Amino acid sequence: MKKLKFSLSALGAAAIVFAVLLLVRDRKPFGGRNTSFAAAPVKDITRIEFTEGKRILTLSADGEEWLVNGSQPARRSSILFIKRILTGMQIKSPVSDDLFTTQITNKGIEPLTVKVYEKNKLLKSFLVYKTASNQYGNIMKLKPGSLPFIVSVPGSEAEIGSAFTVNELFWQPYTIFSLQPGEIHSVTFENLADTASSFMIRYEGGIPSFFGNDRRITGWDSSRVVRYLSYFTHVPFESWATDLSEEEKTSILKEQPFYRITVFSAEGEKSTVSMWKRYTAGKDSTSEDTDRMWAFKQDGRDIFIVKYADMDPLIKKRSYFLPE
Numbered sequence: 344m345k346k347l348k349f350s351l352s353a354l355g356a357a358a359i360v361f362a363v364l365l366l367v368r369d370r371k372p373f374g375g376r377n378t379s380f381a382a383a384p385v386k387d388i389t390r391i392e393f394t395e396g397k398r399i400l401t402l403s404a405d406g407e408e409w410l411v412n413g414s415q416p417a418r419r420s421s422i423l424f425i426k427r428i429l430t431g432m433q434i435k436s437p438v439s440d441d442l443f444t445t446q447i448t449n450k451g452i453e454p455l456t457v458k459v460y461e462k463n464k465l466l467k468s469f470l471v472y473k474t475a476s477n478q479y480g481n482i483m484k485l486k487p488g489s490l491p492f493i494v495s496v497p498g499s500e501a502e503i504g505s506a507f508t509v510n511e512l513f514w515q516p517y518t519i520f521s522l523q524p525g526e527i528h529s530v531t532f533e534n535l536a537d538t539a540s541s542f543m544i545r546y547e548g549g550i551p552s553f554f555g556n557d558r559r560i561t562g563w564d565s566s567r568v569v570r571y572l573s574y575f576t577h578v579p580f581e582s583w584a585t586d587l588s589e590e591e592k593t594s595i596l597k598e599q600p601f602y603r604i605t606v607f608s609a610e611g612e613k614s615t616v617s618m619w620k621r622y623t624a625g626k627d628s629t630s631e632d633t634d635r636m637w638a639f640k641q642d643g644r645d646i647f648i649v650k651y652a653d654m655d656p657l658i659k660k661r662s663y664f665l666p667e
Contacts, residue, residue: 380483380494382429382459382466390460391425393509396453400509411514418516425506429459429467431496432503438482438491447472447482447491454484455507471507481507512583512644519616519640519649520578526609527572532659533603540660544568546609555661563664571664574656575606580638581653584646592646595619595637602636604657615641618649 382388391402402417402425403410409417446452454470472482472491481504483494496503529545543554553563584592600617607613617639621632638649651658 380434380467380469380485380492381432382461384430384461384466387461388426388429388459388466389462391429392456392458392460393507394456394458395509398509400511400514402514411511415511415515417514421506421514424501427499428496428503428506431499432494433497435493435495438493443482443491446474450474454487455509457507471504473504473507517580517582517647518578519580519638520575520606520614522575522606522608524569524572524575527575528607528609528611530572530575531603531605532657533605534601534658534660535599535603536601537660540662542659542661542664544572553664560661560665562666564666567664571656571659578657579653581635581648581650584637584648587646595646596639602654602658613641617641618654621648 387404389404393400401412402422403413409419409422411417452472452474454472457467457469457471458465459467468485470484470487472484474482481494482491484491494503527546529543531543532541534540538556541555542560545552545554551565551568553560553568587595598619601620602618603615605613605615619637621635621637622630623632634651636649636651636654637646639646
């Protein structure tokens, strides 16, 4: 009987030790799965919803492509960026009650709600509190009453808070022009600092004509005209100028552009992009950005940043098309 009691006691002790080992093995920082923000799809995330106040933005998979609010194509790099965040983010550190009160509550910051789906299954839902008080760009909670944490993606220096936005422009392709040569009726390039360099190419009855100062010019190189029009197939820009204040934007738009390009499509649609020199530390000749310019397309959206490297093929002098 004593041996039986001893065996039972030993078995019970072993069971307790085994249970403790399991808990230790599965233990995760800050409470384990109950505070995990990362989504774990079986195959892939198919829909992401952002809600901020009354504004809602949806990103959804449509075959191999993604759509913004079910209609506009989404920029591929932005989808890869947000999916990497949603599946790889981890808690960096907890946020104290005092810090949350100081940085969020007292400043009246309202959260952005994120919902992540795989088909019709809700994988994860959480709240993002945007704040510039830390390099990771945000503070998150799973629910309003949950503990707040600073969240990041290990191995990434990106401020992941920038990806949680209901701004449609952030998600759409960064494209200025996307026209095949056969879709172009005319192109007017204006060099406002050197009007003698300006020119216009126009198709009349399927035959190209070349103009300078409203005067038809002869003797131009047709192969260079064809090559020039081919550059409009894909003209990208770098990013939206989200860091500019409204006063700075107004100041830029009041200035005369340095370059202006106007394209009429074969269907009569007009696209105009104006470009200004960009200064990195005030309007000073010593601080001119030699790599980028400000730009604005006449569609009323916003000012954006273009690289000279992307625009150089379109910024030609009239003499480029004429014999040496």
